[in-house]
Amino acid sequence: MSELNLTIDGQVVKSQPGLSLLLAARANGIDIPTLCFHDDLKPEGHCRLCVVEIGPPGRTRLVNSCTYPVEEGLVVQTQSEKALASRRMVLELLLAQAPAAELIQKLAAEMGVYETRFKKADPQARCILCAQCVRTCREVVGVSAISMAYRTPKKMVATPFKEDSEACIGCGSCVFICPTNVIMYTEKDGIRTVWGRHFELQACQKCGTYIAPKAQLEHWAKITGDPVESFFTCRDCR
Amino acid sequence: MPKFETISQLEEYRRRLLAQRDAQAPQVLVCGGPGCLPMGSEEVAAAFQQELKQRGLAAKVILKESGCQGLCARAVKVMLRPREITYQQVTPEDVPEIVEETLVKGKILERLCYQADDGAVKAKKSEIPFYQGQHPLVLGKMDLIDPTSLDDYLAAGGYRAIPHIFGKMSPEAVIDVVERSGLRGRGGGGFPTGRKWRLCRQVPGDVKYLICNGDEGDPGAFMDRAVMEGDPHAVLEGMIIGGYAIGANQGFIYVRHEYPLAVKRLSLAIDQARASGLLGADLLGSGFNFDVKISKGAGAFVCGEETALIASMEGNIGEPRNRPPFPAQHGLWGKPTVINNVESWANVPEIINQGPEWYAAIGTDKSKGTKVFSLVGAVNNTGLVEVPMGTTLRQMVYELGGGIRGGGDFKAVQTGGPSGGCIPKQYLDLPVDYDSLQSVGSIMGSGGMIVMDEHSCMVDVARYFMSFLNDESCGKCTPCREGTKHLLEILTAITKGEGQEEHLALMEELCVTMKDASLCGLGQSAANPVLSTLKYFREEYEAHILQKKCPALVCRPLLKYTIDPETCTGCLACVRECPADAIRGEAGEPQELDQALCVKCGMCHAMCKFDAVKVES
Numbered sequence: 001m002s003e004l005n006l007t008i009d010g011q012v013v014k015s016q017p018g019l020s021l022l023l024a025a026r027a028n029g030i031d032i033p034t035l036c037f038h039d040d041l042k043p044e045g046h047c048r049l050c051v052v053e054i055g056p057p058g059r060t061r062l063v064n065s066c067t068y069p070v071e072e073g074l075v076v077q078t079q080s081e082k083a084l085a086s087r088r089m090v091l092e093l094l095l096a097q098a099p100a101a102e103l104i105q106k107l108a109a110e111m112g113v114y115e116t117r118f119k120k121a122d123p124q125a126r127c128i129l130c131a132q133c134v135r136t137c138r139e140v141v142g143v144s145a146i147s148m149a150y151r152t153p154k155k156m157v158a159t160p161f162k163e164d165s166e167a168c169i170g171c172g173s174c175v176f177i178c179p180t181n182v183i184m185y186t187e188k189d190g191i192r193t194v195w196g197r198h199f200e201l202q203a204c205q206k207c208g209t210y211i212a213p214k215a216q217l218e219h220w221a222k223i224t225g226d227p228v229e230s231f232f233t234c235r236d237c238r
Numbered sequence: 239m240p241k242f243e244t245i246s247q248l249e250e251y252r253r254r255l256l257a258q259r260d261a262q263a264p265q266v267l268v269c270g271g272p273g274c275l276p277m278g279s280e281e282v283a284a285a286f287q288q289e290l291k292q293r294g295l296a297a298k299v300i301l302k303e304s305g306c307q308g309l310c311a312r313a314v315k316v317m318l319r320p321r322e323i324t325y326q327q328v329t330p331e332d333v334p335e336i337v338e339e340t341l342v343k344g345k346i347l348e349r350l351c352y353q354a355d356d357g358a359v360k361a362k363k364s365e366i367p368f369y370q371g372q373h374p375l376v377l378g379k380m381d382l383i384d385p386t387s388l389d390d391y392l393a394a395g396g397y398r399a400i401p402h403i404f405g406k407m408s409p410e411a412v413i414d415v416v417e418r419s420g421l422r423g424r425g426g427g428g429f430p431t432g433r434k435w436r437l438c439r440q441v442p443g444d445v446k447y448l449i450c451n452g453d454e455g456d457p458g459a460f461m462d463r464a465v466m467e468g469d470p471h472a473v474l475e476g477m478i479i480g481g482y483a484i485g486a487n488q489g490f491i492y493v494r495h496e497y498p499l500a501v502k503r504l505s506l507a508i509d510q511a512r513a514s515g516l517l518g519a520d521l522l523g524s525g526f527n528f529d530v531k532i533s534k535g536a537g538a539f540v541c542g543e544e545t546a547l548i549a550s551m552e553g554n555i556g557e558p559r560n561r562p563p564f565p566a567q568h569g570l571w572g573k574p575t576v577i578n579n580v581e582s583w584a585n586v587p588e589i590i591n592q593g594p595e596w597y598a599a600i601g602t603d604k605s606k607g608t609k610v611f612s613l614v615g616a617v618n619n620t621g622l623v624e625v626p627m628g629t630t631l632r633q634m635v636y637e638l639g640g641g642i643r644g645g646g647d648f649k650a651v652q653t654g655g656p657s658g659g660c661i662p663k664q665y666l667d668l669p670v671d672y673d674s675l676q677s678v679g680s681i682m683g684s685g686g687m688i689v690m691d692e693h694s695c696m697v698d699v700a701r702y703f704m705s706f707l708n709d710e711s712c713g714k715c716t717p718c719r720e721g722t723k724h725l726l727e728i729l730t731a732i733t734k735g736e737g738q739e740e741h742l743a744l745m746e747e748l749c750v751t752m753k754d755a756s757l758c759g760l761g762q763s764a765a766n767p768v769l770s771t772l773k774y775f776r777e778e779y780e781a782h783i784l785q786k787k788c789p790a791l792v793c794r795p796l797l798k799y800t801i802d803p804e805t806c807t808g809c810l811a812c813v814r815e816c817p818a819d820a821i822r823g824e825a826g827e828p829q830e831l832d833q834a835l836c837v838k839c840g841m842c843h844a845m846c847k848f849d850a851v852k853v854e855s
Contacts, residue, residue, distance in 0.1 A: 045560045048716050048755045062754045067560035082754065086717075089751035093720035117744055118724045129713065148555060148713075151538070152722060155713035 006074040021065035021076055022050055032078050033087065033107060035094075035179065036130035037066045041139055046130050048090050049107075053080040062086055084111070092116045094128050101126045101180035127182040133157055133174035143167045143219070146174060146195065157183075159195050170199030170213035204234035239388060242515040244523045245401045252392050259393060264299045264341055265319040266290075267381055268328075271306025271468060272460045273621060275499070277313035278329070279303065285330035289337045299341060302384040305468015306460075308377070309368050310621035312352070317381045322363045325350040355640075368619045371638050373600065373608050376584045377624045380468045385503050388510040391471040397516060399479055399590035404524035412483040413439060416586065418594035420606030425451055425542070425579035426654065426683040427759070428605070428672035431586075434576055438484045438566040441574040446486040449570065450477055451547060451579040452493035452500065455539040456655030457706060459686040461610040462580035464622055466493065466500035469584065470507035474530060476583030478521070479590060481528045484576050489530040492547050494537045504532055539656075539710035542684075543758045544577040546712065557714045558758035579684065581610055601627030605671030609682070615651075615689035618643050628669040631661065635689055646691040650774070654683025656703040656710075657763035659770030660696060679770040681763060695792035696775040697782050701729035703767040711760060718761025721752040725768055733793040737783040746772060787855040794838045796855050801842075803828035805850035812842035812851060 003014045008025050015024040020043060022032055035047035043066035051062045054076050062083060065076075077083065091108040096118035098104055108114065131148060134157055138144045145168035149158040159165035170192050175183045185194035192199045192213055199213035211217070211234045221228035242248040268274075268283040283303050290296045307315045312326035318340060325336065328350060339345045352360040352368075360366045363381075374380070383390035391397070403412055417432025438446060450473055454462040466473060477489045493500050508530050511517040519527045533551050540546045541556040548570050550556040569575020585607060589597045598606045605627040614620045617639030625634065631651055635641070642648055650660040653670075659680030661668070668674050672682050690699065708722040725748065728741050749765035756762045772779060781787045788796040801812070801821070806828040813821045813829065820835035821842060831842070831851075843851040 044714075045757055046714055046716070048757070051755050064560065064755075064757075069562060086751045086755040089748060090716050090755065093716055093724070093748075096724070097716075097720055117740075118720075119727055128716075129719070131714075148557075150713070151540075152708055152711035152713040152719045155719065 004070050004072045006070055006072065006076060008076045009078055015070045017070065019070050021052060021054075021063070021068045021070060021074075024070045025052075025065065025076070025078055030078055032065050033111075034066060035103075035107070035128065036132060038132055038135075038177065041132065041135045043067050044131065044135065047094075047128065049087055051083050051086050051090075053077040053083045087111060088113050093118060096120045098126045098128050098180060099123050101128060101182075103180050104128065126180045127157065128180055129155055129157070130179065131157070132177045132179065133183055136173045136177045141169070141171055141173050141219075142223070143169055145169070164197045165195055168195055168197055169215040169219045170194055170197065171216045171219075202232055204237055205232045206237035207234060209234055239510070239514050241513065242522055245404060248392075248397065248516075248522060249401060255389055255393050262320050265317075266299060266301045266341070267304040267307070267317040267319065268302070269305075269307040269313070269315040269317070269381070270303040270385075271310065271380075271464055271622070273306065273310025274313040274315055279314045281330045282314045282316065282328050282333065285333035286337070289333050293337060293342075295337070295341065302387075302390075304383065305380040305385050306377070306464035306622050307381040308372075308621045308623060309352075309366070309619055311619050317363065323361050324352065324363045324366065326352060367640065368621065368623070368638050371629065371633055372624050373626045374624045375588050375600075375608050376465060376472070376581055376610055377468075377622065378588075379472065380464070383469065385468050385470055386506055388471065388507070388514060391469070395591070396471050396587075397475055399475060399587040400516070400522065402590050403479060403482060404522060404526065409439065409483045409485060412479060412590070415594045416483070416589060419589045419597040420594075420601070420604075421582065421585055421589060421597070422605060422672060423578060424581035424585070424609065424684065426681060428682060431578060431582055434566060434578070435480065435484050437564070438574045438576045441567050443574050445488075445573045446484055447570045447573055447575045448477060448480050448484060448486045448489045449544075449547070449551070449575060449577040450489065450491040450583050451542060451544065451577050452491055452497070452504075453535050453542040453547060454497075454580070454684060455494065455537070455542055455710075456684060456686045458614045458688055459612045459655060459684060461612055461622060461685050463497050463500055465580050465584050465610075466491075466497065467503050470500075470503045471511070472584045472587060473504070473580055474507055474511055474517070476586035477530055478516070478528055479586050480576060480578070480583065482526055484574075486576070487527045487529070489528065490533045490551065490570070491530060492533045492535055492541075492551060494535045494541075496537045501532060501534065508532070538712070539706075540712045540758070540760050543760055546758065547577065548575065555712075557712045558760075560757060581685070602669060602671045602674075604673055609670070609685055611685045611687045613639050613687050613689070615687075616643050616646065616691040616693070617641065617689045625670075627671045630667050630669050632666040634670070634687065635666070639689060642689070642691050644691075646693065648689070649692050649694055650690045650696065650699075652680075652688040652690065652699065652703075652767075653686065654681035654763075654766070655686045656706045657681070657760060657766050658683050658686065659766040660690070660699060660774065661770070662774040679773060680766060693790060693792070695733075695788050695790035696771040696778045697729065697788075698733055698790075698792045700767045700771045701726065701733055704729055704764075707760070707764045707767075711764065715755075715757040715761060717752045718756045718758075718764055721748055721756075721761070722764055724748060725765070729768070732779065732782045733788070734795045735782065735786040735793075737779070739783055741783065742772065742776070742779055789855065791853050791855055793855075794840065797838055797840075798833070798854050799831055799836060799838065799840070799843060800852050800854070801829050801831050802850045802852055803830075805848050807848055807850070809847070811845045811847065815841040815845045817841065 013028045034050045045064040045067045050065045052065045094104045095116035145165040201210040217231040316325040316328045346361045348359045352366045421431040422428040538556045541550045543558045546556045546558040565575045610624045619640040704726045708726045711718045713719040752765045808826040818837045820832045823829035
């Protein structure tokens with residue numbers, strides 16, 4: 001398909017059709033801050049930090065750039081007064097929601113927001129409900145062990161019915177992806193504990209270092225069709 | 239009921255049905271609408287059945303339970319045809335007298351009739367002011383038919399639009415008619431229905447769906463419920479026409495589980511339509527296949543938003559998604575999908591029957607046709623009303639609504655459900671349509687209309703709606719999730735007298751972001767209750783914050799109760815109710831209220847028969 005022309009911050013840029021405004025802007029060296037966006041996940045527009053102003057003068061509106069597709073002739077302002085005010089407000093809200101999240105403090109400070117005027121939640125709170133963990137578990141790992149539960153006042157990431165998730169393979173992708181370090185796992189004596197469940201770790205048959213939870217290797221065996229034993233050697237020893 | 243294989247069979251059946259029916263036969267229609275049902279309409283209907291049987295009149299008098307007859311304030315209502323006598327507040331005890339006096343002797347029982355302010359008795363529907371300003375299209379069959387009878391619907395002209403289109407109009411021509419009628423989505427968005435259909439028709443694809451959105455969830459609103467319960471075939475007829483127009487063979491009705499009667503009536507109507515060949519394969523020999531299924535929702539307000547509704551139908555969490563793509567391009571299970579609400583679908587058959595010019599002649603320049611509102615709150619005549627677009631708020635409140643209950647002063651009307659705005663007195667002459675409501679900071683929504691008098695505190699009203707929205711916000715996007723939470727927190731503080739001056743500017747700033755940056759319509763409109771009350775009733779906010787007073791005497795923490803020694807008789811009624819033991823004194827002597835102990839629950843005020851407990855702020 002032929003390329004489209006659009007204007008981003010006064011600069012006429014070319015873009016492949018189907019690309020989001022965010023990626024089109026980034027491809028042209030224009031950065032837009034994001035929180036819930038991740039290159040390997042389908043964008044869902046939770047955080048609203050990446051909002052940009054689009055449309056002709058006098059008829060503009062904000063859209064989130066991670067999901068809005070490029071259009072021929074579209075005029076986009078990534079640094080408009082309105083977009084910046086919205087981003088600052090979103091960060092101010094997130095500062096109150098997750099006072100302990102360093103990433104939010106850093107992003108907020110970059111935009112000149114150092115304090116929140118809203119009532120702060122628990123000072124230890126870190127989760128910003130960006131759903132990267134949930135989406136990773138579903139889209140990348142493919143097990144959907146966790147999901148969003150409840151609505152606004154009680155919204156949280158949880159295992160089904162807050163019980164031990166049978167689907168969880170203990171892979172820790174949710175821990176790895178979490179931008180504000182909410183989800184943690186512990187490892188002790190060959191056991192990894194995450195989401196309340198204990199997973200036995202498989203040691204490398206050659207060097208003895210722990211590779212991954214057995215449940216995860218079984219999951220790999222299932223999706224690749226290879227025997228599970230073929231995963232019992234660590235990457236270094238293979 | 240035969241299975242119709244051709245249009246002429248259907249029309250022949252209708253002709254015979256009408257020939258068999260005596261239009262002058264006496265009919266008793268007991269209102270079984272959402273207002274009358276909980277007030278005992280089934281008992282009234284049972285009493286009629288028994289009385290008619292006992293008196294040997296069962297074969298002569300036709301007894302029906304109808305859908306909503308409007309004027310819910312006067313439940314239970316009974317309509318006697320053919321004279322169109324409307325009896326109100328009927329109880330089972332009234333039934334023998336109605337049968338004896340009115341049905342047998344033809345006399346009107348004045349005590350059961352509507353009485354105007356001047357005492358004049360209005361026996362007939364057409365004489366009652368509540369009905370006079372109305373223009374019933376969608377509600378037109380409500381007090382005519384038994385919603386469980388397909389025969390009734392056919393006799394009243396139902397399924398007449400189908401013969402109009404099959405074999406005579408191309409799908410494009412149907413879309414053209416709907417487009418020219420000017421019908422806009424009655425769910426609140428106001429998107430032109432014809433254009434939506436055309437967009438969906440133009441998207442390539444073999445499989446397309448259409449959905450009837452019956453997820454009405456606004457507090458105090460029951461328009462769609464009344465239509466689904468009272469005239470279910472009209473919804474199906476509209477959907478058949480829509481399916482033909484966009485090229486869909488499957489329709490769904492998404493209706494909340496909390497509407498069990500609507501589910502029951504719609505299910506029955508679908509069964510009847512299938513059995514008689516009005517749904518299924520090769521409808522009336524047209525070659526067009528169409529069926530309808532019911533999909534029940536679990537009752538989340540946000541699932542009225544169309545992308546959340548689709549997610550819910552697909553078995554996912556009821557959260558909206560970003561648009562584009564629009565449902566017309568990528569909807570249910572990824573297929574092009576048209577979603578219209580109950581009232582929109584119910585408008586379609588008459589547009590086909592009477593033509594787009596007829597429809598477009600009703601209403602205002604940019605909002606055509608009629609709109610059903612649930613007129614509730616501080617008016618005398620609460621109930622469902624259907625008026626032409628452009629009817630003024632004053633007409634609705636003072637003519638149809640019969641003025642403010644208790645003769646008080648009008649203060650505001652809240653339109654559009656929880657995320658609508660409060661419109662003050664100076665806009666009483668505003669002609670109500672999509673655009674005018676938006677211009678004063680409110681929305682049409684699905685048609686809620688809550689009238690408030692001076693007993694309503696606008697800060698408390700905003701707090702109430704915000705607490706609803708905070709509960710119902712799905713929590714997917716930050717501005718709505720955190721915004722509703724903090725607005726509720728601040729509003730609650732203000733109603734407790736803990737508000738700060740800077741709260742007002744902070745709320746306004748937050749509201750702008752919620753409007754601009756929220757993902758879906760819920761978040762984008764969630765700020766309306768706050769913005770509109772701040773705009774029109776700012777002095778009330780200031781009174782709460784600066785003087786720690788609630789002028790409407792609603793916010794309890796800001797009230798002060800005292801007992802007037804001059805009027806107090808010492809009956810001790812208040813003492814017995816006071817949960818804090820804050821009232822002391824001898825029996826027969828004036829009582830004294832200890833302010834330090836008072837928890838401001840208001841029980842003493844409610845209990846005092848002598849008006850001796852004074853409230854001030």
